[in-house]
Amino acid sequence: MAGLVVSGTQVSYIGQDCREIPEHLGRDCGHFAKRLDLSFNLLRSLEGLSAFGSLEELILDNNLLGNDLVLPGLPRLHTLTLNKNQITDLECLLDHLAEVTPALEYLSLLGNVACPNELVSLEKDEEDYKRYRYFVLHKLPNLKFLDAQKVTKQEREEALVRGAFMKVVKPKASSDSVAVSPECYYTPLPSASRELTSHRGVLGKCRYVYYGKNSEGNRFIRDDQL
Numbered sequence: 126m127a128g129l130v131v132s133g134t135q136v137s138y139i140g141q142d143c144r145e146i147p148e149h150l151g152r153d154c155g156h157f158a159k160r161l162d163l164s165f166n167l168l169r170s171l172e173g174l175s176a177f178g179s180l181e182e183l184i185l186d187n188n189l190l191g192n193d194l195v196l197p198g199l200p201r202l203h204t205l206t207l208n209k210n211q212i213t214d215l216e217c218l219l220d221h222l223a224e225v226t227p228a229l230e231y232l233s234l235l236g237n238v239a240c241p242n243e244l245v246s247l248e249k250d251e252e253d254y255k256r257y258r259y260f261v262l263h264k265l266p267n268l269k270f271l272d273a274q275k276v277t278k279q280e281r282e283e284a285l286v287r288g289a290f291m292k293v294v295k296p297k298a299s300s301d302s303v304a305v306s307p308e309c310y311y312t313p314l315p316s317a318s319r320e321l322t323s324h325r326g327v328l329g330k331c332r333y334v335y336y337g338k339n340s341e342g343n344r345f346i347r348d349d350q351l
Contacts, residue, residue, distance in 0.1 A: 134159040142167050151176025159201075163188070171196060185210070192217055202226045209236035215257070216292060219264035231270040232261070240272065259284045260292055 129150070130137040136158040138150060144167045154161075155176030161183050168188040174180075175197035182204040190210040205226065212218055218239065222229060234240040241253040261271055262284035268276055 137162040140165040146173035212237040215239040
């Protein structure tokens with residue numbers, strides 16, 4: 126089969142633009158493969174992976190896998206890399222992995238929105254990434270490596286104490302919020318006060334909602350922001 130490389134128990138099917146795992150790949154290699162590399166494809170589904178029941182390493186980098194990712198039970202899998210996919214829901218993924226990959230020790234999620242670092246957003250910083258690591262270790266306490274970095278004793282201790290509280294929750298927009306088009310700049314002043322010929326003073330009030338990254342962020346509004 127074109128593109129297939131087999132070396133002992135290692136199977137590679139890289140860069141073939143496949144959208145799903147070929148049925149013949151599982152039929153021909155599933156019974157002996159311990160390492161499977163399917164990176165640089167167009168995978169959106171892992172249907173067919175159940176044929177590889179003895180997998181110990183699974184490489185799925187640079188695909189199109191999202192939050193609907195479903196793995197079969199892989200009791201021997203100790204290494205999983207999902208770098209540069211389309212995963213945004215971290216907690217959902219970790220709960221699934223805890224259920225189907227009990228022996229997992231190495232996990233890498235770099236390049237996904239679910240992994241908050243500068244690879245996906247310049248707005249993320251080192252503190253965001255630390256909280257992410259604590260949360261992952263809270264969910265998967267048996268990990269030895271996360272994103273190519275060895276898990277330290279200090280991280281384990283922090284994850285045990287604070288990991289459950291490290292989930293990042295984005296504020297939900299209130300139901301009475303009003304969408305503003307790019308062409309319409311928001312101003313808290315009523316329309317009468319915006320007319321050039323009008324010089325009447327206006328007394329009014331408005332509600333400010335803070336959307337900063339951290340709860341300890343800028344809580345104040347400067348005069349020049351009014």
